[in-house]
Amino acid sequence: MISADPERVIAIARFWLGTPYHDQASLRGVGCDCLGLARGVWREVVGPEPFPIPPYSRDWGETGPREVLVEGARRMMIEVSPADAGPGALVLFRMKPRAIAKHVGILTEPGTFLHAYERLGVIEEPLTNAWRRRIAFAFLFPQR
Template sequence: MTDGEKIAAAAMPWLGTPHVNQARVKGIGVDCGMLLIGALEDAGLVEKGAIEIAPYSNEWHLHHSEEWFLSYVKKYCVPITEADMAIGDFLMYQFGRCVSHGGIYIGNNQIIHAVIDQGVILSDLNDVMFLDVHGKSRLRGIYRFKGVK
């Protein structure tokens, strides 16, 4: 099993977990960024607590332009092209002024992610939620986990 397959498999038991900002407790609460970390931990690719995230508001992306969320992803992942996307890769989307939403590609054109008011769900990559008001994709990058140093 590849690391990506381990990540995707580890993410699936989080389905149905409610969305709770900054939480990372399976079945109790998680947000999209913490889901990525939880899947890495559950896959055995990082030790629990090895990736530390500073406290944040669930509306930070509406008030700041710096790529805070993406800066964390880039510390532990490498960018890849859409053509090279594989199971377990992280898809990063822009909502608001910067990248502020992430999910895990699980194959078959589907992503697992945590959504406010819906919790952890599966969505098709072509879901309208991933389009802006002009019909353009909100996808701003695809990243593959490289490890924690």
């Protein structure tokens, strides 16, 4: 599988800036959550979503035996080491120790990322050490 052009991924992701936060939505300019942002970028970079996304909880502290978000990403994306993830990569964050990965963002520069955040919507912000240490997995979008 060949990865999509990172500059194209970033440009498309930035079109989503300012989209209001809306749980489980994925409509640019109307509303999305972090996964909805990733789904919207997927549709524009790769094409139709390969499977429907079942309802999910908003609990960042959720624990369990399965990394459902990771399993889904592995089915359709190119996994890379978080240490090797560069601009254009989708990163999955483990927001609390021992919790499953439940938040996603897209790296835009070596020190910034874009994500949908409750009350703020889609924003681009510095990838601080607090965010960086929470990255658990990283993936590249495949080429169309």
